[in-house]
Amino acid sequence: MKFSERILRVQPSQTLVITAKAAELRRKGIDVIGFGAGEPDFDTPDFVKEAAIKALKEGKTKYTPAAGIPELREGIAKRLKEKNNIDYSPSEVVVTPGAKMALYEVFAILLNPGDEVIVPAPYWVSYTEQIKLCDGKPVIVEMSEENGFVLTADLVKEAITEKTKALVLNTPSNPTGAVIPKSELEKIAEVCLENNVMIISDECYEEFCYDEEHVSIASLSKEVRDITFTVNAFSKAYSMTGWRIGWVAAPEEYIKKINIIQSQTISNPTSFAQYGALAALEDKGKFPAMMKEEFRKRRDYIVDEFRSIEGITVPTPKGAFYVFPNISAYIKGDIKNDIDFTTYLLEEAKVAVVPGSAFGKEGYIRLSYATSMENIKEGMRRIKEALKKLQ
Ligand SMILES: Cc1ncc(COP(=O)(O)O)c(C=O)c1O
Numbered sequence: 001m002k003f004s005e006r007i008l009r010v011q012p013s014q015t016l017v018i019t020a021k022a023a024e025l026r027r028k029g030i031d032v033i034g035f036g037a038g039e040p041d042f043d044t045p046d047f048v049k050e051a052a053i054k055a056l057k058e059g060k061t062k063y064t065p066a067a068g069i070p071e072l073r074e075g076i077a078k079r080l081k082e083k084n085n086i087d088y089s090p091s092e093v094v095v096t097p098g099a100k101m102a103l104y105e106v107f108a109i110l111l112n113p114g115d116e117v118i119v120p121a122p123y124w125v126s127y128t129e130q131i132k133l134c135d136g137k138p139v140i141v142e143m144s145e146e147n148g149f150v151l152t153a154d155l156v157k158e159a160i161t162e163k164t165k166a167l168v169l170n171t172p173s174n175p176t177g178a179v180i181p182k183s184e185l186e187k188i189a190e191v192c193l194e195n196n197v198m199i200i201s202d203e204c205y206e207e208f209c210y211d212e213e214h215v216s217i218a219s220l221s222k223e224v225r226d227i228t229f230t231v232n233a234f235s236k237a238y239s240m241t242g243w244r245i246g247w248v249a250a251p252e253e254y255i256k257k258i259n260i261i262q263s264q265t266i267s268n269p270t271s272f273a274q275y276g277a278l279a280a281l282e283d284k285g286k287f288p289a290m291m292k293e294e295f296r297k298r299r300d301y302i303v304d305e306f307r308s309i310e311g312i313t314v315p316t317p318k319g320a321f322y323v324f325p326n327i328s329a330y331i332k333g334d335i336k337n338d339i340d341f342t343t344y345l346l347e348e349a350k351v352a353v354v355p356g357s358a359f360g361k362e363g364y365i366r367l368s369y370a371t372s373m374e375n376i377k378e379g380m381r382r383i384k385e386a387l388k389k390l391q
Contacts, residue, residue, distance in 0.1 A: 009132045013125050018342065022352035033379040034352045035367035038174060040239040040321070044276075045287050048238060051279030055272040064271050066263035067255070068095025068247075072274050075281040076247050083285070084206075084216040086225055088249045094258050095277075097269050099204050099233035099246040104130045106200055106229045106248060109257040111136035115165040117200075120151045121360035122324065124174045124202070128360070136165070140360055145326055148315040149176035153187035160191070166198040169217060172205040175359045175366040176324040177299075177317020182215040189217055189224045199228040204246075205320040207237040207288035210296050212318050218249075226251055236321075237288040238280040245269055245277040295321050298369040298376055305380040309387055321370045324356065328363035330390055338362055349386035351379050 022032045055061075067073060073090040080086045080093070096102035103126070111117070113135040119127050121140045128138040141159045143149045156167055169188070171180040180188070192199050199217055206214040218228040233246030248258060262268065280287070302323055306314045311329030327341055335341050338355040342365060345351045356364025369376060 006133060006135065010129045013129075018346075018352055018354050018358075021346060025346070025350070030350060032346070032350045032352055033371075033375050033382065035369070035371065035379060036352045036354055037368055037370065038322075039241040040236060040291055040370045041372060042239045042291055044239050044243070045280075045283070047283065048240065048276045048279050052243075052272045052276035055275035060271050060275060062271060064268040064274060066266075066268050067093075067259045068269055069271075069274050069278075072278050072281075075278055076249070079281055080216075080230065080249055084203075084230070085219040086216055086230065086249070087222075088225075088230075089252075092252050092255055093247055093249045094255050094262065095269050095274060096246045096248060096258075096262070097244040097266055098235055099202060099231050100126060101244075101266070102231045102233070102246045102248045103127070103200065103202065104133070105258045105261050106231065106250075106254075107131055107134040107136060108261055109254060110134075110165055110198060114163060116161060116163040117165060118156060118159045118167040118197075119360075120155065120168070120170075122149065122173075122175050122356060122364070123168070123360050124170055125358055127168050127170075137163070139164070142361075143176075143178070145313065145315055148318075149173065149178040149324070150184065151178075151180055151188065152184060153191045156188055156197075157191050157195075160195050160197060164195065164197050166200050167192055168200050168202065170202040170204075172209055172214065172317075172319025174205065174320055175322050175354075175356075176315070177320045177322050178315070179209055179212045179214065179318040181212060185215055185217050186220060189220050192227060193223055197227075199224070201228055201230050203230060203232045204236050206232065207285065208292050208295055208321060209319040210292070210299065211316070214319070229254065234277045234280050237285075238277075238283075239287075239291070240273075240276070240280065243270070243273045243276060245273050295369065298373055299323070301373070302367065302369050302376055302380065305384070309384060310391060321368055323367050323369065324359075324361075324364050325367075326363060327365050330387065331363060333390075335390070338365060341365065344390075345383060345386060348389070349379075349382035351382050351386075 314325040
């Protein structure tokens with residue numbers, strides 16, 4: 001066999017497949033409205049760009065420490081205290097090339113072959129594949145639409161075995177927008193503490209919470225902090241997806257191991273991008289607050305539109321910038337599953353959306369409303385027209 005068993009276990013990102021299909025149609029001159037992209041449609045703020053340009057001009061273009069420049073580690077630790085109310089020292093923070101790499105590194109330092117990681121579904125596409133890349137076993141627990149796709153402590157408890165090493169939490173969630181309330185996080189933390197299960201808390205969308213406050217699970221107590229990896233990034237909050245700057249915060253013994261991976265693989269996150277991130281920290285959340293108000297309007301519009309379509313149900317997404325409607329009423333005749341449904345929408349309505357099965361939940365679709373209101377209005381008009389033909 002030419003390839004490692006490890007790579008043969010892993011699938012490419014499904015969200016990128018639909019983006020590629022839509023791009024192909026666009027190349028043919030067809031006007032496709034894309035709801036696939038998981039990134040804000042705003043430009044990176046100028047003050048961030050200027051800080052990176054200044055760093056370039058000052059010659060900050062060389063290797064940095066593997067864990068990131070000390071100012072940024074300090075700034076992130078300070079932010080984690082001020083915004084998230086968690087005590088981390090700068091030595092308990094590592095700057096990573098985005099949250100994606102941060103998560104991969106966490107799985108890499110924790111998992112032995114066969115170790116189980118609980119992944120609540122619908123899940124963000126990369127968790128399961130990264131766990132498999134690190135020889136672990138993703139154990140899927142199904143969250144329900146009736147409960148707004150909110151994870152409960154009971155679901156976690158039922159999934160725990162003696163092989164369970166960790167639980168992945170993603171609040172607010174991609175793809176559902178669900179936000180786990182503090183009362184449930186407390187119960188989940190209790191279950192993890194009792195069963196010696198580590199918590200990997202992906203908080204990439206924390207700036208976009210519309211109806212409920214974001215709570216970091218590590219802020220609940222010192223004991224919970226000590227079993228948690230708090231993962232976040234500048235990608236979504238500062239519209240810096242291409243910059244590749246994120247972080248993990250955790251007790252120092254874990255951070256030291258992540259530093260070993262960084263020093264032997266990436267060497268360091270890009271030097272001048274780190275200076276841009278430093279400027280983003282100084283903004284203290286003003287830029288994401290502006291985006292949030294815009295996203296809120298779009299969310300309200302798109303949810304109302306879906307609810308006006310016969311047969312479709314959709315829980316109100318309380319955070320992030322995604323909606324996850326249930327389209328199972330339209331799975332009939334030639335449309336055998338949600339993938340056929342998304343193909344129908346692409347071909348008939350020229351609208352690109354992602355099938356729920358890419359996130360481990362069939363019968364649903366995911367739309368990102370990180371696109372202009374004009375696109376959303378036209379996209380919804382087309383979807384409604386195409387679905388009328390199926391009714
Ligand atoms: C839930 C979640 N975690 C992590 C990431 C990756 O973020 P980054 O671009 O910082 O690597 C994404 C990006 O789509 C995401 O949706």
